[in-house]
């Protein structure tokens with residue numbers, strides 16, 4: 001055979017690769033690709049609906065991974081296992097970067113394109129995403145009202161109630177820093193963790209010690225990793241606002257909010273507030 005016919009030969013002539021499986025392939029048994037790929041059921045023939053549905057499903061999966069990593073990090077902080085916590089947070093940072101990249105297929109929907117399928121999904125809205133709420137509760141952004149909205153679905157409500165009652169990832173970070181000898185005020189350590197976390201001047205002092213101290217304070221890398229995470233969450237929220245503004249302007253949302261104005265307010269909520277405040281006074 002000359003070089004050209006070698007290049008054109010069937011690359012998969014090896015018997016081991018083409019031997020039929022008995023039943024589902026090991027890949028499908030592990031990944032459940034056939035289940036996953038059977039869950040895209042657009043309600044219209046509008047050309048943009050499939051991209052909208054798949055993007056939303058993909059984001060749900062990234063939420064699941066991020067929540068998983070933050071839970072892993074939370075357990076590690078509670079055990080004072082900083083390396084395991086940093087590893088989980090680093091993996092979550094990569095997942096957040098992928099999440100934010102997932103806007104691309106729907107980032108430039110025109111109102112007419114969005115209108116092509118909007119009426120069909122009725123009152124459905126990402127606002128009702130339970131996994132996104134787990135993610136926000138883990139950040140410390142607790143809300144009894146947003147938990148209550150899931151009451152109609154007992155299994156979902158129970159799982160979310162657990163995340164609501166537990167300390168957030170940030171609560172565990174602060175507990176860890178306190179045990180490391182940095183003074184986190186008792187009012188913060190013993191706070192009611194079902195309340196939304198609010199900035200505390202004593203915690204600003206803790207981060208000031210880390211940020212203003214020697215160049216390589218041992219916990220500077222932790223502060224920066226948390227800041228990356230806070231920034232990526234905020235970027236997701238603002239990207240969402242931009243996508244909404246392009247696709248539907250200032251029309252009301254399908255879940256019943258005022259739409260854009262409501263989302264802009266939500267996007268402005270600080271994530272790990274003291275990490276941003278400290279930058280102004282170091």
Ligand code: HEM
Pocket residue numbers: 055056059060106109114125126127128129132240243244247248252253254255256257258259260262263266267
């Ligand atoms: C054309 C695309 C989109 C539009 C026009 C849109 C619109 C909106 C609007 C208006 C709201 C406010 C609540 C309401 O009244 O419905 C909302 C909330 C929300 N959306 Fe979207 N959305 C889009 C894409 C997505 C995607 C792909 C996701 C991914 C899962 C998503 C997740 C969310 C979440 C989590 C909230 C709640 C935010 C919060 O509680 O602060 N959205 N969306």
